[in-house]
Ligand SMILES: NC(=O)c1ccc[n+]([C@@H]2O[C@H](COP(=O)([O-])OP(=O)(O)OC[C@H]3O[C@@H](n4cnc5c(N)ncnc54)[C@H](O)[C@@H]3O)[C@@H](O)[C@H]2O)c1
C-alpha cells in the first residue's frame with residue numbers, strides 16, 4: 001500500500017496506508033533538524049526535477065524512500081527524503097484543497113435545494129392557511145383574530161407574489177453578492193414583463209446581501225422558511241437594493257402647513273416629471289393645493305378612494321417623504337400592507353429617521369434611482385383591540401387593528417389613579433404593570449417614547465419587541481426586550497380602579513375599558529415579502545451610507 005513521509009518538528013514520520021481503512025505511523029529518522037534556509041533552498045532546487053516523481057507517489061504508485069535504511073544513510077539521502085516529503089505535503093495540501101472545494105460546492109447546492117424546498121413549503125402552507133381562512137369565513141362571520149389578520153395579509157401577498165422565485169439559483173451569478181430575493185428570475189425573455197397583478201409601471205428590483213471586503217464575510221442563506229431567514233452565521237451585513245428595471249413612479253408625502261415643504265414639493269414634482277419622466281403621486285389634499293397654483297399639476301396622480309390607497313404599494317416604486325419623523329410615520333401608516341422603499345428627506349425639527357438632506361435632493365434621488373443602494377428593513381407591530389360585544393354601549397367595532405412603526409403606548413390618560421395592566425406573553429401571564437403605563441415598541445421606536453421612559457436603544461436590525469413600563473410604581477419592574485416572534489396581550493383587570501388609554505405612534509387614542517383585550521404581534525410581512533420576491537416589498541428606510549442611523 002502507499003506511504004507518505006511527513007516532516008514534523010524535525011522528525012520524519014512515515015505514514016503507511018496498510019489497508020484501505022488503516023494508516024500506520026512510523027518514526028523513521030530522528031531528530032534531524034535542518035536549518036530552515038537550507039531546507040527551503042533544497043526544496044526549491046529539487047522541486048522541478050522531483051515534482052513528477054513526487055506526484056506519482058501521491059497518486060499511490062510504487063515509488064519508495066530509502067530513509068528506512070537507518071543511521072547509516074548519508075546526508076544527501078536524508079535531504080532527498082526531506083525534499084520529497086515537502087513535495088508530498090504540497091500535493092497533499094493540493095488534494096485537501098480540492099476536497100474542500102468539492103465540499104463547498106456540495107454545501108452550496110444543498111443550501112440552494114433547501115432554500116427552494118422551503119419556499120415551496122412556504123407557498124404550500126400559505127395556500128393551506130388561505131383555504132382554512134376561506135373555510136372559516138364561510139363557516140362563521142365571527143370577529144377576526146390576530147392570526148386571521150395575518151392570513152388576510154398573506155392573501156394580499158399571495159395575490160401579489162405570482163411568477164416569482166427566490167434566492168438560490170441566482171447566487172452563483174455574482175461572486176461578491178448573495179441574493180435575498182429577486183422577482184424577475186421567472187422572466188424567460190427579459191424584454192417582457194412578468195404576468196403579475198402589478199401595473200406595467202412597477203419597477204423590478206432584488207435584494208442582496210452586501211458583502212464586506214473579505215471573502216470570509218460571505219453569508220449564505222441556509223433556510224428560508226415561512227418568513228424566517230437563517231444564515232450560517234449571524235447577519236451583520238447591510239442589504240443592497242438592486243433595480244432590475246428602472247423605477248418609474250413615486251409618491252411624495254408632505255408635512256402639512258409648511259411653506260418650505262410645499263415649495264420643495266412643487267420643485268421636486270417638476271424635476272421628476274420633466275427630467276426623469278417619472279409618474280408622481282401625492283395625497284388628494286396636496287394635489288388640490290397644487291392645482292390651485294397651476295394646471296401643470298394635473299399630471300399628478302392621487303388615490304381618491306380607500307381601495308386605491310390600499311393598492312398604492314402596487315403602483316409606486318419609491319416613497320418620498322418631506323418633513324420630520326412624524327411625516328415618515330404618517331407615510332408608513334398609509335400602507336396597510338407592504339411599503340415600497342422610503343426616501344425620507346429631513347425637513348422637520350429632529351429627523352431621527354429622516355437622513356436625506358433636502359438641499360441635495362436631485363443627487364440623492366438620482367443615486368437611489370440608479371442603485372444599488374443600502375436599505376434598512378424595519379418591522380412594524382400589528383395591534384388588535386378586541387371588545388366584548390356584550391359590554392359595548394355605542395355599538396362600535398368589536399375588533400380594530402392598527403399598524404405601528406414606533407410603538408403602542410397604554411397609559412392612564414387623565415385618570416389620577418395608577419394604571420394596572422395585566423400582560424401575557426404567548427398566552428402565559430408575564431407581569432402586572434402598575435404605574436403610568438406601558439410602551440410596546442419596535443426597534444425603530446426604541447429611540448422615541450420608549451427611550452424617554454428608560455428603554456434601551458435597539459438597532460433596527462435587531463429583531464425584538466421592547467416592553468418598557470412608564471414610571472413603574474414597583475422598583476422590581478424594569479424594561480424588557482422580548483423576541484419578535486411573541487404575541488403579547490394586555491388587559492385592564494376587572495379590579496382595576498380605572499380604564500386605560502392606548503395610542504398608536506402617538507395618534508388614534510383608544511379607550512381600553514375592563515372588557516377590552518389588546519393583542520400585539522409583529523407584522524412580519526417584512527421578510528416574508530422579501531423572500532416571496534414581491535415587487536412591492538416592505539422595505540423601509542432607504543439610505544445611501546454604509547451604516548443605518550441609530
Ligand atoms: N416623552 C416622549 O418622548 C414622547 C411622548 C409622546 C410621544 N412621543 C413620540 O412621538 C412619536 C410621534 O412622533 P410625531 O412626530 O408624530 O409627533 P410629534 O410631532 O409630537 O414629535 C415627537 C418627537 O419624537 C420624535 N420621534 C418620532 N419618532 C422617533 C423615532 N423613531 N426616533 C427618534 N425620535 C422620534 C420626533 O422627531 C419629534 O421630535 C410617537 O411615536 C412617540 O414615540 C414621545
Ligand SMILES: Nc1ncnc2c1ncn2[C@@H]1O[C@H](COP(=O)(O)OP(=O)(O)OP(=O)(O)O)[C@@H](O)[C@H]1O
Nearest residue numbers: 253254255256323324325326327330348349350351
Ligand atoms: N401628510 C401628513 N398628513 C397629516 N399629518 C401629517 C402628515 N405628515 C406629518 N403629519 C403630522 O404632522 C406632525 C408634524 O410632522 P413632523 O413630525 O414630520 O414634523 P416635525 O415635528 O417638525 O419634525 P420632527 O418629527 O422631526 O420633530 C406630526 O404629528 C405628523 O403626524
